[in-house]
Amino acid sequence: MDDDDEVPVLIEHDDEPLLNEHSRRKVPLTIICGFLGAGKSTLLKRILTEQHGFRIAVIMNEFGDTADIEAKTINVAAEGEESEEFLELANGCLCCSIKDTGIAAIEKLMQRKGAFDHILLETTGLADPGPIASLFWHNEEFATGLGRDIALDGVICVVDAVFGPQQMEEDHASDTVGESLRQIAGADILLLNKTDLASPESVESTAAILRGINPAAPIHCTVRAQIEVGRLLGVRAFAAPPAFPPVREHEHGHEHDHAPEPTHYELRGISSLLVTVPVLSRARLDALDEWVRTVLWEQRLPGDAASDASPLTVLRCKGLFVLDSGAQYVLQGVRNIYEIDEAEDALGVPDAGKLVLIGTGLDERVRRSLERLWSAI
Numbered sequence: 001m002d003d004d005d006e007v008p009v010l011i012e013h014d015d016e017p018l019l020n021e022h023s024r025r026k027v028p029l030t031i032i033c034g035f036l037g038a039g040k041s042t043l044l045k046r047i048l049t050e051q052h053g054f055r056i057a058v059i060m061n062e063f064g065d066t067a068d069i070e071a072k073t074i075n076v077a078a079e080g081e082e083s084e085e086f087l088e089l090a091n092g093c094l095c096c097s098i099k100d101t102g103i104a105a106i107e108k109l110m111q112r113k114g115a116f117d118h119i120l121l122e123t124t125g126l127a128d129p130g131p132i133a134s135l136f137w138h139n140e141e142f143a144t145g146l147g148r149d150i151a152l153d154g155v156i157c158v159v160d161a162v163f164g165p166q167q168m169e170e171d172h173a174s175d176t177v178g179e180s181l182r183q184i185a186g187a188d189i190l191l192l193n194k195t196d197l198a199s200p201e202s203v204e205s206t207a208a209i210l211r212g213i214n215p216a217a218p219i220h221c222t223v224r225a226q227i228e229v230g231r232l233l234g235v236r237a238f239a240a241p242p243a244f245p246p247v248r249e250h251e252h253g254h255e256h257d258h259a260p261e262p263t264h265y266e267l268r269g270i271s272s273l274l275v276t277v278p279v280l281s282r283a284r285l286d287a288l289d290e291w292v293r294t295v296l297w298e299q300r301l302p303g304d305a306a307s308d309a310s311p312l313t314v315l316r317c318k319g320l321f322v323l324d325s326g327a328q329y330v331l332q333g334v335r336n337i338y339e340i341d342e343a344e345d346a347l348g349v350p351d352a353g354k355l356v357l358i359g360t361g362l363d364e365r366v367r368r369s370l371e372r373l374w375s376a377i
């Protein structure tokens with residue numbers, strides 16, 4: 001990156017849409033969560049020490065087990081009073097250790113706005129990324145405090161290729177969805193790490209579970225979290241159209257060794273549903289918006305009473321809808337908050353849209369309810 005590119009240039013944006021103005025000025029934030037021992041620290045260490053050209057501020061709860069970063073890295077800056085908590089690293093990254101939970105750390109960090117282009121927040125001890133994700137997303141218009149300066153870029157979940165399946169197996173939660181499954185559900189990118197320690201078959205079967213739980217998140221298989229940083233950051237998971245895998249339910253003759261992607265999946269209470277959405281008229285898009293609102297806000301299918309079926313909850317939803325006018329709309333939802341916005345950069349001309357819902361009680365009944373929406377006159 002050029003030095004010239006790094007200097008923020010102040011431009012008058014008065015005549016531009018509010019959203020663009022916001023997104024241009026905000027600092028993107030990526031959340032890293034993951035299973036115990038899966039390789040989160042390994043990933044952070046990589047980011048903090050490799051030459052990748054990004055100026056990333058990494059927030060860790062404590063330097064703790066990544067302490068050798070300090071020993072190895074160069075240029076531990078004596079930056080006035082805050083030197084205990086901030087390290088400026090040789091590759092341009094900023095390492096920030098805070099004992100408090102995320103928010104205080106981020107507030108402190110934002111006093112140094114301009115010294116970094118991206119924030120990476122490790123959420124050790126925060127089992128479910130959902131609440132913090134929704135804090136930084138969604139309230140573009142009425143953002144206050146940190147929400148005004150920071151935009152959620154995406155949530156990365158690191159899964160252990162060796163112990164992941166067992167961790168998911170043991171992750172029982174009596175009346176709700178277990179933590180590891182919530183982390184997978186809430187992720188925009190899945191890193192299946194430690195693949196050197198598992199057989200290719202077992203890596204594939206774990207990947208299949210991940211795809212089943214979260215069909216909208218790309219899965220990267222890694223060894224020692226080795227991955228190009230550019231594939232993790234700047235994904236704009238909450239603004240760009242989601243990259244769905246192809247829906248293969250009605251397709252034949254594909255040269256694939258493994259079974260087609262499931263379009264409905266259940267694992268210990270969590271379920272996901274992947275639905276192909278035909279080209280919609282404006283009126284149908286409005287009807288779909290109302291459907292999503294009813295499901296997310298009232299936890300029931302339109303036309304059903306709330307109590308007469310298994311509980312319907314949506315932890316995460318993503319969608320890409322194509323209108324007959326050619327416009328594309330993106331749905332993003334975290335729990336009961338969602339938005340449907342016109343895509344800023346439309347991806348080619350897909351001939352159909354897609355919708356993925358991840359949560360509980362999402363079965364074929366839900367698919368049929370959706371399909372009725374577009375078959376209705």
Ligand SMILES: Nc1nc2c(ncn2[C@@H]2O[C@H](COP(=O)(O)OP(=O)(O)OP(=O)(O)O)[C@@H](O)[C@H]2O)c(=O)[nH]1
Nearest residue numbers: 035036037038039040041042193194195223224225
């Ligand atoms: N063989 C192998 N070992 C790995 C890989 N990734 C990480 N490790 C090792 O696995 C151990 C745990 O990795 P960490 O990066 O500390 O995992 P973590 O997710 O930060 O762990 P916690 O913060 O304790 O949950 C360390 O000893 C790493 O060196 C990998 O891909 N292959």
